[in-house]
Amino acid sequence: DVKVTQSSRYLVKRTGEKVFLECVQDMDHENMFWYRQDPGLGLRLIYFSYDVKMKEKGDIPEGYSVSREKKERFSLILESASTNQTSMYLCASSLGSRGWHSPLHFGNGTRLTVT
Amino acid sequence: QKEVEQNSGPLSVPEGAIASLNCTYSDRGSQSFFWYRQYSGKSPELIMSIYSNGDKEDGRFTAQLNKASQYVSLLIRDSQPSDSATYLCAVLAIKAAGNKLTFGGGTRVLVKP
Numbered sequence: 001d002v003k004v005t006q007s008s009r010y011l012v013k014r015t016g017e018k019v020f021l022e023c024v025q026d027m028d029h030e031n032m033f034w035y036r037q038d039p040g041l042g043l044r045l046i047y048f049s050y051d052v053k054m055k056e057k058g059d060i061p062e063g064y065s066v067s068r069e070k071k072e073r074f075s076l077i078l079e080s081a082s083t084n085q086t087s088m089y090l091c092a093s094s095l096g097s098r099g100w101h102s103p104l105h106f107g108n109g110t111r112l113t114v115t
Numbered sequence: 116q117k118e119v120e121q122n123s124g125p126l127s128v129p130e131g132a133i134a135s136l137n138c139t140y141s142d143r144g145s146q147s148f149f150w151y152r153q154y155s156g157k158s159p160e161l162i163m164s165i166y167s168n169g170d171k172e173d174g175r176f177t178a179q180l181n182k183a184s185q186y187v188s189l190l191i192r193d194s195q196p197s198d199s200a201t202y203l204c205a206v207l208a209i210k211a212a213g214n215k216l217t218f219g220g221g222t223r224v225l226v227k228p
Contacts, residue, residue, distance in 0.1 A: 043159075043203070043218040056213070090158055103149055104205075104216070106158040 003027070004107035006091050012113045019078040021110050023091030031094045032074035033104065034058075034066065036087040043090070049074055081114045088112075118142060119206050121219035128226050134191040136222045138204030141185070147207035148180055148187045153221065154200045162202075163189065194226045 007022035025032065033048040035058075045058030047066040055066050063085060067075045074093075078085055088111050092104040119140045128134040138148075147166050151159035165171045165178040165187065177190040187206070191198055204219040 040220075042220040045216075103161040103164055104151075104159075106160070109158045 004091055004093050004105050006089075006107040006110050008110050009108060010111050010113075012115065013078075013081050014115055015082060017078075017081050017114075019081050019112065019114075021076040021078075021089055021091075021112070023074045023076070023107055024072050025074075025091075025093040025105070026072065027093070027095070027105075028071065029093035029095050029105075030071075031096060032068065033092040033094075034064075034074065034076045035090045035092065036060070037090055037109075038087050046076065081112075083114050086112060086114045117219075118217045119204055119219040121202075121204050121222045123220055124223035124225075126222055126224045128191075128194045128224065130194060130196060130226055130228050132194055134194045134198065134224055134226070136189040136191075136202050136204075136224070137186060138188065138206075138219050139186045140204075140206045140217075142206070142208040142217075143182075143185065144210065145182075145185075145206045145208045148178070149205040149207075150176075150178060150187075150189045151203040151205060151218075152200045153203060159203055191224070194224075196226050196228055199224060199226045 004025045034046040035043045037043050044060050049055045049068045065077045090109050091107040094104050095102040121138050150163040152162050153159040163178040165180045171178045175192045179188045201221040201223045203221045207216045
């Protein structure tokens with residue numbers, strides 16, 4: 001079974017802090033994604049990556065950056081956390097070359113609260 | 116018009132009955148379709164994928180795809196209380212600028228004993 005592991009289940013940070021959310025997958029998947037999920041807004045794509053050191057903006061990249069130095073690890077960075085970034089963050093991975101044809105496998109999520 | 120639309124529910128279904136969930140999409144270039152189940156407080160998990168017109172069955176789940184009418188549906192037969200969850204429809208469109216996967220807002224299903 002594919003395992004996607006997010007480093008923290010719950011996180012509480014203060015406004016202005018730099019926040020790192022880590023995600024590791026163990027199935028050698030090429031594609032990795034970061035989503036946020038909010039009530040009434042559904043799943044929204046923040047950033048994704050097709051390969052090491054590659055990144056592409058999703059639908060809501062503002063206020064976020066990402067890093068993919070190794071194939072199995074994809075980090076989401078909040079440069080200066082704000083209260084409107086309080087959300088559930090979901091990491092996902094999928095098999096395939098520059099493609100999303102194969103289904104996404106999600107991590108357990110990180111519930112981030114910014115106070 | 117949203118790219119992928121689902122009725123938010125809740126869809127209330129008696130135990131043992133069939134739950135029928137619908138999803139419509141706007142992009143005629145869409146080629147791959149997925150149903151995810153998400154329990155409250157948990158992450159989505161894939162339950163079905165379908166790529167061609169017609170029905171695809173997997174246990175108590177049947178996905179139905181009609182590309183001409185631009186809808187995909189999910190049937191849950193013999194519904195159980197453990198099926199109570201939010202079901203997300205996801206649609207993949209192939210575009211020159213890059214593939215795009217879009218999620219619907221989800222349908223909440225309540226199975227009552």
